[in-house]
Structure formats: C-alpha cells, structure tokens
Amino acid sequence: MARAVSETHGEILAAAARRFAATGYRGTSLQDIAREVGCSKATVLYHFANKEALLAELMAPAIAVLQELDDRLAGLTGGAAQQVAAVGFVDLAVRFRREIALLRGEFPELLAQPAFAHIQQISERLRDAFAGHSDRPGARIAALVLLAGISEACAEFVDVPDDELRPALLALVRRAVEPVESPQPQPPTTEDKES
Amino acid sequence: MARAVSETHGEILAAAARRFAATGYRGTSLQDIAREVGCSKATVLYHFANKEALLAELMAPAIAVLQELDDRLAGLTGGAAQQVAAVGFVDLAVRFRREIALLRGEFPELLAQPAFAHIQQISERLRDAFAGHSDRPGARIAALVLLAGISEACAEFVDVPDDELRPALLALVRRAVEPVESPQPQPPTTEDKES
DNA sequence: TCAGACCCTGACCGATCGGTCAGATGAGGG
DNA sequence: CCCTCATCTGACCGATCGGTCAGGGTCTGA
Numbered sequence A, B: 001m002a003r004a005v006s007e008t009h010g011e012i013l014a015a016a017a018r019r020f021a022a023t024g025y026r027g028t029s030l031q032d033i034a035r036e037v038g039c040s041k042a043t044v045l046y047h048f049a050n051k052e053a054l055l056a057e058l059m060a061p062a063i064a065v066l067q068e069l070d071d072r073l074a075g076l077t078g079g080a081a082q083q084v085a086a087v088g089f090v091d092l093a094v095r096f097r098r099e100i101a102l103l104r105g106e107f108p109e110l111l112a113q114p115a116f117a118h119i120q121q122i123s124e125r126l127r128d129a130f131a132g133h134s135d136r137p138g139a140r141i142a143a144l145v146l147l148a149g150i151s152e153a154c155a156e157f158v159d160v161p162d163d164e165l166r167p168a169l170l171a172l173v174r175r176a177v178e179p180v181e182s183p184q185p186q187p188p189t190t191e192d193k194e195s
Numbered sequence C: 001t002c003a004g005a006c007c008c009t010g011a012c013c014g015a016t017c018g019g020t021c022a023g024a025t026g027a028g029g030g
Numbered sequence D: 001c002c003c004t005c006a007t008c009t010g011a012c013c014g015a016t017c018g019g020t021c022a023g024g025g026t027c028t029g030a
Helices: A007-023 A030-037 A041-047 A051-073 A078-095 A097-101 A107-112 A114-130 A137-156 A162-176 B007-023 B030-037 B041-047 B051-073 B078-095 B097-101 B107-112 B114-130 B137-156 B162-176
Strands: none
Touching: A007 A030, A007 A041, A007 A051, A007 A097, A030 A041, A051 A078, A051 A097, A051 A114, A078 A097, A078 A114, A078 A137, A078 A162, A097 A137, A107 A114, A114 A137, A137 A162, A137 B137, A137 B162, A162 B137, A162 B162, B007 B030, B007 B041, B007 B051, B007 B097, B030 B041, B051 B078, B051 B097, B051 B114, B078 B097, B078 B114, B078 B137, B078 B162, B097 B137, B107 B114, B114 B137, B137 B162
C-alpha cells in the first residue's frame, strides 16, 4: 500500500538512464528499455505517457537546480556574475554528470522540444554570465568553450570521484576566464582587435 | 565531357552538408536530402553507396588533416607536443568547423562505426598530447574540456570570421593549459612566445 | 463474494527509415 | 539506324519506430 507507484516505475527510470547514457536518447528505443527492465514495451508506456515524459522525469532534478542557479544569477553583473556562474555551473555539472551524459550531444535537438524550451534561454543567460556580460568576442567564445567543455568532460569522467573532478574544473576555469572587473587595458595580445 | 561525374553528385553532397548541420546525421533522412536537391531518394543512392558513404566523403578532407596532425605529433612529448597539439587542433577546428558542426554531438555513436574506427585512437592521442602526456588528472581533465569545448565553439560560431575565432581560441588555450615541464628549448616556431 | 483499481501484456497501427530493383529516358557513337 | 551506357525514377521491401487498445491477471475493501 505504502507504494503508490509500483517499483517497476523506478526500474524503468533506471534502465532508461542507463540506455540513454549508452546510446543516446534517439538511439534508444522503448523496446530497448523494456528489454533491459524485463517487461513489455506497453508496460513502459503504461508508466510513462511517452518517451519524452521519461526523459523529462529523468532530467527534472538537474533542471530544477539549473533553474535555481539562473535565479541566483538574475541580479548579478560583471565579475560577480562570472564568479557565481563558474562555481555554480561546475557544481551542477559535477553533481548531475550522469544526467548530462545521457543527453550526450543531443542537446540542440532536444532543447527544440517545447518541454525544454526555457532551458535554451537559461543556458544563454548562463553563457553571458560566464563571459562577465562582456560583449568582447573573445570572452563570449571562451565562455562557450568552457561551458561545453565542462559538460562534455563531466559526461566523460562519470567514474572520477567528485572531489577530484570539481577542483580540477574550478582551477581550469579560474585560469581560463579573463576577469572582467579589471579596468586597466590588457597587455597587447594578438586578438586585441576591437569590434 | 570533362565532367566524369555529373554535377548532381556535388549538389547532393552540398545538400547533405546543409541538412546534417541543421538536424544532425541521424536526424536527416535520405528523403530530406533528396527533397533539398530536387531529385529522388533513389538518385541519392545511385551516386552514393549508402548514407554512411555520404558522410565519409563529406568528412574526408577534415579527417586527412587530422591524420596529418597525428603524424606530426607522433615523435613529440611534453611541452612540445602540447604546443603543436594546441595550435594544430585550433587550426583544424576553425578550418573545418562546418564539418565539425554537422557531427554535432553524434561523435560517440558515429565513431563506433567501423569506417571511423581509427579516429577514436587519434582523438585519444590528441588528448594525451594536449595534456602534455601528463597523467595528472587535472591535466587530462583540462585537455578534454578544451578539446570538446573548442569543437563545440567552432560548430556554434560558424559565422564568426576565421581571424577572429582562431586568436581567441589560441589565447584561451594558452591561458588554460598548465605548461608541463619543457624538456629542452625548442627552435622558435611561428608563435612561440609564452603568455 | 464481487466490483473495481491497479498492473501488465500481445497484437496491432501508421509512419518512416535505409536500401533494392526493373525499367524509362536521353545522349553519343558505330 | 540501333546499341550502349550513364542517369534517374517510382514502386517496393523488410525492419523498426513510438504509440494504442482490448483484455487478462491479481489484490483489496466493501
């Protein structure tokens, strides 16, 4: 009785996570998931309205934390935004790297689905914050490289312990990000062109 | 007469590049490509043995350059390998960013196909070189972040001119990479000065 | 005892996929 | 003239996809 939903629900979720991580969302059929659980495809669709709902439930916790980070970022600008975005995103990526892994590059198409529409905007704001809200092309490019790279690295290093991955990523970000607050002009570099 | 293969071949190739870049390899059907060209699906399969062959021909130039970079990397270690890998990969990524864009995250599954088997090994060697062949976790993590991030950034910024993208990426890499102990002074290359 | 909620299933659906095949078309050369 | 060959096509194939549906167990509370 205590169990409002049968444990099959959880088993399907777990199996879907494994299969999505292994072969991607598109590359995994409901049949694959059912086979791994040991039930019929119809059972999968009894517990979940459709394939997309399965993905949505899998991603819900990560999306909630991402939303929360976005809220925290709302009032910040410049170096402060950079700081919060960096630490917040590294934290999020490390913590939810399993969820990130199971999207594995299908982000663009998946984000096009209406269910994930607002994620697109959040990730753009996050990228802006990462660049310290600078519109210098160099800063915007660096922000994208780091965001995408961190995601990919977290997906790849699923078996590296948190307390090894997180400091390595934070150190990298700290090296790689050009602080935006310093008002003095940079020493001459090759890309010093103004746009 | 001079045209051994009809121009349709090239048109199909161009259309496939556009569609793959827009919706990914898996997300693009032969029907889609045929529709864009204005011919039948059978015509596409008359000019190309199968869908994979279409992708292979599209990727061939990029793969050749990647192979060449791998060869150049063969005898190098430590800081020298790091240097060559960084400059070489940024160059390659910028130059072939259209090709990178049309893989768009499907790398893992695509690389599993036998036709691209050796690319897997090349990219692992490249990652090693990027880390200066260090086995420090931090170095390996940073290498992956940068490689993946650069790829993604190039795919994203297809419309940014080369001479803006390349220096921004090089500057980022130079900031982000922790120099490994340089074994011996190497002769000055084109852009060898430390940051 | 029995109605009904819950859980699960096989059979089936229409759509779409990559790929095959026999044949239509048309230009060129003997 | 006809034969050859490159090009192109519609019709078709088997497989697989996500999703539907009617119905069969099983448990429970009235």
